Amino acid sequence: HVPYPKSVFFIVSNEFCERFSYYGMRTILSLYLKNILLFSESDSKIIYHTFTMFVYFFPIFGAILSDSFLGKFRTILYVSIVYACGNVVLALSSAEPVGLPQIPFSMIGLLLIAVGTGGIKPCVSAFGGDQFVLPQQEIQLAAFFSMFYFAINAGSLISTFLTPVLREDVKCFGENSCYPLAFAVPGVLMVVSIVIFAAGKPLYKIRKPEGNVVVQVLKCIGHGIKQKIKSNDKVNHWLDRSENKYGKSLVNDVKTTLKVLVLFIPLPIFWALYDQQGSGWTFQATRMDGYIGFYTILPDQMQVVNPLLILIFIPLFTYAIYPAFAKCNFLKTPLQRMVCGGLLTAASFAISAGVSFALEATYPVLPTEGNCQIRIYNPLECNAVITAKPYFVDQEVKAMGYTKLDVNDIQGNITVDFSITGCDQQINYTTGSNFFIAEETPLLYYMLEDKFVRSVDDIDKDDNGMPKIRTLVNKPREDLNLTYWDGRREALTIETSNYDIFTIDPGTYKLDNFDKELHFYLGGVYTVLVSLDDNDEIQNVELYQVTEPNSVHILWLIPQYVVITAGEIMFSITGLEFSYSQAPTSMKSVLTAVFLLTTAIGNLIIVIIESAKIFEKQSADFLLYTGLMVLDMFLFAFMAMKYKYIKKEENNENEELNVKPERKESNAIDNPTFKHNDDRIPYPKPVFLIVVNEFCERFSYYGMRSAVYTVLISLDNNDNIKNVQIYEVIKPNTIHMLWLIPQYLVISIGEIMFSITGLDK
Template sequence: VLVFYLSHRLGYTDDAATILFHMSAMFSFMLCILGAIIADSWLGKFKTILYLSMVYICGCTLLTLGAIGPLQLPANTFTIMGLFFISVGAGGIKPCVASFGGDQFTVPQQLKQLTGFFSLFYFSINAGSFLSVSVTPILREDVHCFGELSCYPLAFGVPAVLMIIAILIFLLGSRLYIIKPAAGNIVVNVSRTIWTAVKTKWQQRHLKSRAHWLDYAAEQHEPQMITDVKIILRVLCLYLPLPLFYALLDQQGSRWTFQAARMNGDVGVWRIKPDQFHIVNPLLILVLIALKDVLINPVLKFLHLSRPLQKISLGGILAGVAFICSGLLELQMEVITAPNELSMLWQLPQYVFIILAELLVSVTGLEFSYAQAPPSMKAVLQACWLLTMGLGNVIVVVIAKLKIFERQSYEFFFYAVLVFIDMLIFMWIAHKY
């Protein structure tokens, strides 16, 4: 809905709408670090989720008001402000929700239940996404309001109302939660530990070297902090190749939507809207999560790909295959002169591959990040995982801005080649983990 609002109502080009869409997502994920700092150092996860959800609702409200024509508000200004507030709110919420849920379990005694929770958590996210992608395009196109043939205010306003209801439900359960207090300024403590180790190592460079460079911080910092920082840095090295995967994954809402807009959405008596075809993603995710324990995990075990890092590697490769499919489809569309001749169903193969990739990378990554993180750094490591998604959107923005390719098909193939190389690097790092 957003990319069509930007292009059809506000007059942005497809490239400009793509850039703004991914910049909004980028800031949302980048601000996860700030959310983690607030949660771990000041408010705790519960209050951070509560307060920044209110900021998110303010953003949705601004977006809705800007889309109401009779109010004659500056739509561009309200849209940018709304997207900013949404980014800040989402950035604060994202690193806390999964880790707050994880806090309700005792590890390692309830490790199996914890793994089930993360699958259920991702299931609920995609159930919400399924409803959103199903309903909002209908509200956008089929409902007429304020004297216009479309109704973007309703498409933006309904999620705001549902978010208010969700916060009320969240509050009602507050007495049942295990609410852990903030553990102190973790990010600052980690930074100080690293700085002390680097500075001391330089000062003692002529002396006998220690087993690990972080051991040079032992005189000024607690042994447990040094051990925790070692763990964090090892995991962060694994994250380095992942932004490119999310550069591919997040284009479902931009480049693939614009691709669908040039295709035929008629399927029997049902007409699929371009921004509605994305419904395939949450629908298949819901089905695959339900089949995870009875089908997917046994198949992966049979293929000797049951370890978390192996699953992530396979997911990255499947994302590349998805973009090869989208590139081949784009090539076919480039030689067809008649508009909207190809059926939207031709996008199904690329969606199947990208959804399998998302399941293998995102769900596994959430579980892995929480399990590997020291107790005091759960939200911080979750935020770093989400930060890779933000950096992925930076890649999309840069490539769209540079306009390297004249043909969209070449851009899709370019992303596929990049992610294949990227996964080779990831596998090399994972082998050393």
């Protein structure tokens, strides 16, 4: 009996913390680039996907460093320190009081994180596998990888929900958000992961570096190309010229690998769509309504749907969907599943394009070429009539009101004369020659007793989807403040002379002691007119909606998340299975590395498309990606039909004993290789009856355990109720049902580990 290696718990804990750090940082990255570093939405996507490209590009160098020089343990430890330094630099650069140049140091931090997470990516899972003795612990090894994958998604799930809360709900350094804290918490988890990993060193089995097969493959291919150019000898395959130097076995394995790699050519398009969950889909969510009655879902929190669905879909596809399709002789081979997964991914972007069409209908209409928008506000107690010939004549602006004017046929900037009547007793200007009109610009005019204030108006929705408000006061003073109150909480205090735009949490507010309720909704832009009396007390308040709030609910994003997650299960996980099953024993790491490299190329595709700025509307962008994915999958399906699967004969010996199985070729369409073995331990079907029984029993129990009351009623002589008393006989439920979640979480983890372990490999 070989004892279970306790060292793997350090490795799994390390992976949980590292994934928490990475996904927590990446969840808020796109909004940080746009809202704090002030990049445009397009440029933010370019930087975001350039970072992701490097994350999936550096694993090749991490594998070479590990296998050829440092070994897995030292590579993970040293590169993790670089990773943590990147987290620290990013957190410090996001804190303005620290004084670091934000853009350069943020880019340095992201580069260090990309080197770190990319460098350890190919090492951690392999290092965990090294802790087991094969073939004696094959089943425990399978259970470890299930636990390892669970740790990845658990870390992702928690951090994707938590870091947007830290970003939005915590205020620091005078800002309405706290990106430094949201970046610092993942950084702390990364430091914790290093401590946990280093603490397990006495328990680890540490193998010395044995050379990297990727380097050998590249040398073999390079030598073959070089000899092909120099030599005119006829050979069956150009790689045969490398046999003299690298041996027949390696050359044959490289030939087989190249046949599989040809199929990888269309794969990057999938990642070009999939990785936009953190960029394009997050920006889409900022323009939607996240209010669900008791909580407001933040835009970047929607990314939590993907890891949550993965945890649900993996057992669902493994034990329900795939077996059901197999009975119908459908989706039996990996390549068939990958084509279907790619088409589902295209469908998800078609759905997101439909959502974008609905969103674009709610966007504010901004002034275009030859057009100017003017809004004139009047917080005074008089009805004004304004004329600015030849563009408008006798436009009324009522007391405590406003009017919107669309001025056409404008070229450049124009200054014209104006006149105001109706407020002669309250203003000391009735005419002037400085009424400014600007092409393609929204303008705001604000009537005060002593001046006619002009400003560029901001009517576009907030980048974070929050309400935007502007407060205009009839008697502004720098030493007098107004406060918006959310119940007893002071939400926002501003000077009465400050007419800038501010963001505020959605909700219902009151201005100081004035009774009128002001309702602000996600995505809305509002102007609040305030009239003060001679004692500086509020005597009137009017609220005007300049831009309508978000009306498309954020939960309409769930269908596209469901579809793309199903596509990910069928494409990504099946692709890894295909790479592993079709690779020669010596080439498995090569194919896995190249499969990860397709992610980097996919993000490069996004960078190229976004840099070209083909379309202005997001819906058109999503339709472009949909079309590319459909065409890509047709190409992939055609290539898959030509592919000959490599069949491995059953072999009772472990691959580590150097017993190489015979390989045969069969057609991809009718391929017996991928039929499930009938000698596996079947899943115990009676447990479903037990689960159903437990559900019904718990339903009955919690339904029965309700409160019991007695009500005493006293009637007078006319049968009218004169008194009522209520007495509690049995107390109502006091323990909240959500306390059931921990036990469901634990039993779900147990189910995954138990059922997978119970299967005969």
